[in-house]
Amino acid sequence: MGSNTKKTKETRKRRHRSRSHSFEEKDSSREKKHRHHRKHKERRREKHKHEYESDDSDVIEVIPNDDSQVSPPPAPEISGSVESLSIKETNKLRAKLGLKPLQVPGSSRNKVDDGKKKDDLGEFYHKPAHSLTEKNQHEKLRSKLADHREKRSIDSKLSKVKLLSNEDDEDAIAWVEKSRRIDDAKKEALRRAKMLEELDAQFGIGEIVESEQRSKRDRQYNEKSLRGIKVNHDMDTFGERAVILTLEDKEILEEGDDVLININMRENERYQRSNENKKKKTLGHDDDDELDQYGNLRPKSLLRKYDEEIEGVKKDSFQIGIDNALAHKQAILQSIKNKLANKIVENATTTQLKIASDYYNEEELSKFKKPKKKVRKTRVKGNLLTADALEHSVEASSSKHGNKMHIDKEHLDFDDVPAMKSEIKLEDEVDNSLERALQKSRRLKQKRHISSKLPVVDAIKPEPAEESMELGNIVLNATAEFCRTLGDIPTYGKSGNREDSENLLELEKEDSDEVEIIEDEDIDEGGKWNAVDPNKIAKESSKVTVVETPILDEEPDVSSGVGAALKLAMSKGYLDKEENNRPSNSRLAHLQAQHYSIEDKTYGEELERGGGNRRERYAGPITDFKEKDCFKPNVKLEYIDDDGHVLSAKEAFRYLSHKFHGKGPGKNKVEKRLKKSQQEGLMKKMSSTDTPLGTLNMLQSKQKEMQSPYIVLSGGKHTHSTTIAKTRR
Amino acid sequence: MTMDLIYKKKITMIEITCNDRLGKKVRVKCNPDDTVADLKKLIAAQTGTRWDKIVLKKWYTTFKDHIQLQDYEIHDGMNLELYYQ
Numbered sequence: 001m002g003s004n005t006k007k008t009k010e011t012r013k014r015r016h017r018s019r020s021h022s023f024e025e026k027d028s029s030r031e032k033k034h035r036h037h038r039k040h041k042e043r044r045r046e047k048h049k050h051e052y053e054s055d056d057s058d059v060i061e062v063i064p065n066d067d068s069q070v071s072p073p074p075a076p077e078i079s080g081s082v083e084s085l086s087i088k089e090t091n092k093l094r095a096k097l098g099l100k101p102l103q104v105p106g107s108s109r110n111k112v113d114d115g116k117k118k119d120d121l122g123e124f125y126h127k128p129a130h131s132l133t134e135k136n137q138h139e140k141l142r143s144k145l146a147d148h149r150e151k152r153s154i155d156s157k158l159s160k161v162k163l164l165s166n167e168d169d170e171d172a173i174a175w176v177e178k179s180r181r182i183d184d185a186k187k188e189a190l191r192r193a194k195m196l197e198e199l200d201a202q203f204g205i206g207e208i209v210e211s212e213q214r215s216k217r218d219r220q221y222n223e224k225s226l227r228g229i230k231v232n233h234d235m236d237t238f239g240e241r242a243v244i245l246t247l248e249d250k251e252i253l254e255e256g257d258d259v260l261i262n263i264n265m266r267e268n269e270r271y272q273r274s275n276e277n278k279k280k281k282t283l284g285h286d287d288d289d290e291l292d293q294y295g296n297l298r299p300k301s302l303l304r305k306y307d308e309e310i311e312g313v314k315k316d317s318f319q320i321g322i323d324n325a326l327a328h329k330q331a332i333l334q335s336i337k338n339k340l341a342n343k344i345v346e347n348a349t350t351t352q353l354k355i356a357s358d359y360y361n362e363e364e365l366s367k368f369k370k371p372k373k374k375v376r377k378t379r380v381k382g383n384l385l386t387a388d389a390l391e392h393s394v395e396a397s398s399s400k401h402g403n404k405m406h407i408d409k410e411h412l413d414f415d416d417v418p419a420m421k422s423e424i425k426l427e428d429e430v431d432n433s434l435e436r437a438l439q440k441s442r443r444l445k446q447k448r449h450i451s452s453k454l455p456v457v458d459a460i461k462p463e464p465a466e467e468s469m470e471l472g473n474i475v476l477n478a479t480a481e482f483c484r485t486l487g488d489i490p491t492y493g494k495s496g497n498r499e500d501s502e503n504l505l506e507l508e509k510e511d512s513d514e515v516e517i518i519e520d521e522d523i524d525e526g527g528k529w530n531a532v533d534p535n536k537i538a539k540e541s542s543k544v545t546v547v548e549t550p551i552l553d554e555e556p557d558v559s560s561g562v563g564a565a566l567k568l569a570m571s572k573g574y575l576d577k578e579e580n581n582r583p584s585n586s587r588l589a590h591l592q593a594q595h596y597s598i599e600d601k602t603y604g605e606e607l608e609r610g611g612g613n614r615r616e617r618y619a620g621p622i623t624d625f626k627e628k629d630c631f632k633p634n635v636k637l638e639y640i641d642d643d644g645h646v647l648s649a650k651e652a653f654r655y656l657s658h659k660f661h662g663k664g665p666g667k668n669k670v671e672k673r674l675k676k677s678q679q680e681g682l683m684k685k686m687s688s689t690d691t692p693l694g695t696l697n698m699l700q701s702k703q704k705e706m707q708s709p710y711i712v713l714s715g716g717k718h719t720h721s722t723t724i725a726k727t728r729r
Numbered sequence: 730m731t732m733d734l735i736y737k738k739k740i741t742m743i744e745i746t747c748n749d750r751l752g753k754k755v756r757v758k759c760n761p762d763d764t765v766a767d768l769k770k771l772i773a774a775q776t777g778t779r780w781d782k783i784v785l786k787k788w789y790t791t792f793k794d795h796i797q798l799q800d801y802e803i804h805d806g807m808n809l810e811l812y813y814q
Contacts, residue, residue, distance in 0.1 A: 083775055084756035087742070090771070097770050102742040103760055 227321035231260045233269075234316030235328060259317075645677075743798070743805040747772055747785065749812060759798065766794035772811070784812040 085093065091101045200206050232248060245260035558565045639652035647655055658664050665673075690696045702711050743761055745768070748754040755775045759768055765785060773780035785792045787809055792801055803809070 083754070084744075085758065085775060087758060090758045093771065093774050097767065097774075099763065099767055100760070102758055103740050105741040
């Protein structure tokens with residue numbers, strides 16, 4: 001209803017305003033409109049209790065809707081432009097709609113009054129302050145209660161305690177009597193027990209009881225019954241202390257003997273095992289020796305880290321009463337004692353000081369196992385041979401070849417030599433060259449042997465005594481020895497001591513004159529120091545003429561390598577030497593500097609003067625090197641590509657450029673260049689005078705053959721063609 | 730109830746103005762924990778249109794029927810746009 005009154009007020013005000021004509025801009029346009037209808041509206045308002053706007057105003061009169069279920073009642077009052085219901089009306093409406101009533105601030109405030117105080121903004125509640133008086137009262141009450149409780153507890157305690165003073169006299173007498181009674185009872189009991197025992201003894205009951213007890217004790221579980229039980233620990237782990245063993249857990253269905261263990265010891269074992277495993281992991285533990293607790297080396301087995309995996313975990317165990325711990329221990333001690341007895345205890349005083357040597361001494365060497373040396377056949381050299389040894393070797397060789405050659409110390413039978421020769425020749429046909437070479441060396445040895453015997457066998461070759469003496473007196477010194485050994489080393493080329501070719505020749509000649517061979521041996525010795533026999537010199541000179549070097553060289557072996565092939569080519573003149581190819585100095589003379597000289601003298605003087613003309617210092621020398629006048633280096637820089645062609649400057653540049661950039665030419669370019677080079681090659685091959693098919697050559701030969709200055713191009717049928725050819729010609 | 734009042738804001742009636750700009754403008758009293766549908770019914774009661782034909786909007790948000798006014802943060806004295814569908 002309040003709102004209604006407000007509205008009426010407002011209208012009144014409006015009326016007032018209109019009268020005054022002081023209209024404010026703030027007022028809505030709606031109100032402006034009202035102005036026009038004011039006069040007839042006013043009257044209506046007076047008439048109606050509720051204010052209704054005319055239909056030309058923007059606020060529409062609400063007509064109640066009858067068809068709606070909710071059936072809202074027609075708005076009871078519509079004031080001005082805004083229709084609004086009062087709280088009461090709204091509540092009624094809400095009740096109809098099934099909503100809870102409006103919450104009016106006044107009503108709710110009554111409910112919320114419970115000692116809490118709101119702050120200034122009305123948003124938060126404050127906790128009420130403590131009241132001190134109340135607190136004091138509480139405390140007083142509490143203390144009073146506590147006092148009472150204490151008093152009560154003390155009272156109850158005191159009530160229980162008996163007072164001694166009241167019954168002092170009577171009690172002392174009673175106590176004495178009581179104690180006396182107890183004493184008597186005890187004595188009586190003792191006496192009765194004694195009597196009973198005596199009775200037992202009389203009837204022999206005591207013995208029966210005793211035997212019974214004994215049998216019981218026997219049946220009891222004792223050490224004996226433990227005999228044979230297995231204990232799953234190492235015997236040594238038990239010390240002097242007593243260890244409590246328990247039966248090991250096992251499966252219910254598992255059959256087998258009971259096993260005793262101690263859980264603590266089992267734990268220790270597990271710990272040790274894990275420790276060992278760790279060690280194995282960290283170190284390559286195979287290398288170092290392991291000692292057991294008594295200092296004995298543990299027997300090593302190959303790859304023992306896999307032992308447990310293969311054979312399962314090894315468990316130390318013993319059986320009570322069967323394995324004797326004491327004996328075991330003593331055996332171990334004994335072994336230790338033995339070891340100590342064997343050991344020589346070393347200390348500084350007993351051991352002698354020795355200088356350490358880099359080499360083994362003989363004892364050590366003998367200990368050291370030497371690898372068996374392959375016995376190599378030592379080549380027996382002539383100068384080292386004794387006569388006997390030689391003879392043996394000769395015999396061996398001859399017997400091997402089935403030769404009947406026999407050499408006596410006194411009698412040298414040279415008739416056998418040719419026979420042997422033939423033998424060799426036979427073998428030549430069959431055997432390879434190696435065999436032949438061996439044969440030859442053997443032969444030489446034999447000859448040497450013979451020659452060495454020559455001075456001994458004077459009977460065959462009579463010679464002047466003095467000269468033979470001279471022969472024997474060879475002065476040996478270092479140089480001589482050196483030269484002698486030099487002679488033994490076969491050298492290649494014409495250094496003098498190569499005997500092969502000569503020997504071959506000689507061997508062939510041996511058929512014709514034997515004596516000559518014998519005398520020839522001295523020469524054959526080659527590089528060795530020989531005693532020169534003046535008598536022989538003439539013969540030797542004649543011999544030299546006989547010995548001819550082969551005219552034709554051996555056919556060169558080109559297959560051995562490129563080098564050999566090149567050599568051959570060089571010798572045959574297929575290849576020119578590089579020098580010939582080089583452009584001569586004279587040809588390049590025009591390129592050489594015209595005014596190039598060195599001024600040595602002035603250069604130094606200039607410096608001394610204090611660097612007179614600085615520019616000239618860098619101008620270069622003025623005079624020539626007189627002594628180097630002829631020195632004109634001929635430098636030619638050539639580039640060769642992968643195929644070996646010499647490149648021109650342009651090509652070389654391209655080649656280097658490609659190499660430098662790491663990027664080759666394109667496919668087309670490469671093809672083009674290849675084609676070009678091929679064509680060039682063809683061009684070079686092609687003769688300049690003829691076609692590639694050699695037509696001209698053929699034509700000429702044909703003409704020669706036909707003896708005619710022309711040639712018929714077509715077959716015989718076409719005669720007119722010949723005529724044409726004729727006419728052409 | 731008292732516990733609620735301690736911890737929650739005190740719920741009091743609010744008044745909302747709804748205006749279709751065609752000549753209907755109503756002020757409606759309601760609780761903030763009323764749903765939009767309830768508000769619509771109240772408006773319908775006042776204006777005489779069927780409540781299910783009413784669409785309430787504020788700018789471009791159309792209010793949904795099942796949601797409480799306080800959840801849309803509709804406070805006392807707010808203006809809502811009234812449309813018809």
